[in-house]
Amino acid sequence: MNELGHLRSEGAVALEENAYARTRQEPAALQLKGIRRVYEQGRVGLEVLKGADLVLHPGEAVALVGPSGAGKSTLLHISGLLERPSAGFVFISGADCTALGDGERTAIRRREIGFVYQQHRLLPEFSALENVVMPQRIAGLGKGEAFERAGALLDMMGLSARASHRPAELSGGEQQRVAIARAVANAPRLLLADEPTGNLDPRTAERVFTGLMEIVRKSGLAALIATHNHELAERMDRTVSLTDGLLHEV
Numbered sequence: 001m002n003e004l005g006h007l008r009s010e011g012a013v014a015l016e017e018n019a020y021a022r023t024r025q026e027p028a029a030l031q032l033k034g035i036r037r038v039y040e041q042g043r044v045g046l047e048v049l050k051g052a053d054l055v056l057h058p059g060e061a062v063a064l065v066g067p068s069g070a071g072k073s074t075l076l077h078i079s080g081l082l083e084r085p086s087a088g089f090v091f092i093s094g095a096d097c098t099a100l101g102d103g104e105r106t107a108i109r110r111r112e113i114g115f116v117y118q119q120h121r122l123l124p125e126f127s128a129l130e131n132v133v134m135p136q137r138i139a140g141l142g143k144g145e146a147f148e149r150a151g152a153l154l155d156m157m158g159l160s161a162r163a164s165h166r167p168a169e170l171s172g173g174e175q176q177r178v179a180i181a182r183a184v185a186n187a188p189r190l191l192l193a194d195e196p197t198g199n200l201d202p203r204t205a206e207r208v209f210t211g212l213m214e215i216v217r218k219s220g221l222a223a224l225i226a227t228h229n230h231e232l233a234e235r236m237d238r239t240v241s242l243t244d245g246l247l248h249e250v
């Protein structure tokens with residue numbers, strides 16, 4: 001991964017964070033400060049993100065919109081600690097994750113963040129239930145508890161009758177609902193979803209989105225959901241638009 005180095009001014013950021021923490025009960029689930037991302041293309045750099053800022057509060061569902069190629073996936077990957085920005089800061093639940101090593105970032109990701117991809121990325125050789133159990137076992141939860149919670153989550157997504165099916169034996173909408181159950185299996189504080197209904201027909205998209213919002217509302221987690229669907233965007237608490245490398249409130 002190519003990094004241009006982080007523009008750090010730790011003192012200033014720490015002060016601002018303290019002031020922020022005092023004004024609110026809980027820290028922001030996600031805060032992005034001046035996020036830049038440059039993809040090196042031979043000699044020319046393609047600057048996809050040019051200083052994006054965002055504050056996402058606990059319990060808030062925010063739609064991320066923007067034209068294809070605007071950098072929504074890039075922004076979500078950076079927010080989910082899957083990629084590093086070229087410059088800027090990523091705070092998860094108030095903690096600056098920018099300069100942490102890979103091990104610590106992975107630990108925070110497992111504990112605090114759920115990620116839903118446009119393609120479900122379920123493990124093909126495991127059942128729906130096992131796919132939801134897996135992240136919990138990795139996080140150290142006992143077998144009984146993990147299976148119980150996985151069952152409850154699949155139930156919540158209307159998939160009890162499909163628990164033993166492998167991904168290939170599920171419809172696209174069902175696969176995506178399993179992926180959502182998996183993403184929230186470890187009770188993350190932040191859910192990031194990259195066009196989770198992008199590949200689905202309107203009716204199925206509606207069902208998946210309803211399930212997703214139900215989990216967001218019941219659990220009080222914060223969600224940032226990229227979508228090209230303005231109808232779905234309007235059902236979230238607010239919308240931010242990514243244009244010319246910056247985030248704007250819509």
Ligand SMILES: Nc1ncnc2c1ncn2[C@@H]1O[C@H](COP(=O)(O)OP(=O)(O)OP(=O)(O)O)[C@@H](O)[C@H]1O
Pocket residue numbers: 039040046048066067068069070071072073074075
């Ligand atoms: N690994 C990479 N190397 C070079 N350029 C990349 C890389 N990944 C993405 N890009 C470029 O960065 C830009 C933003 O890509 P990104 O996938 O974040 O857009 P997006 O808003 O998610 O688009 P879509 O709505 O089509 O999913 C695109 O122009 C893309 O070509």
Ligand SMILES: [Mg+2]
Pocket residue numbers: 072073074194
């Ligand atoms: Mg994308």
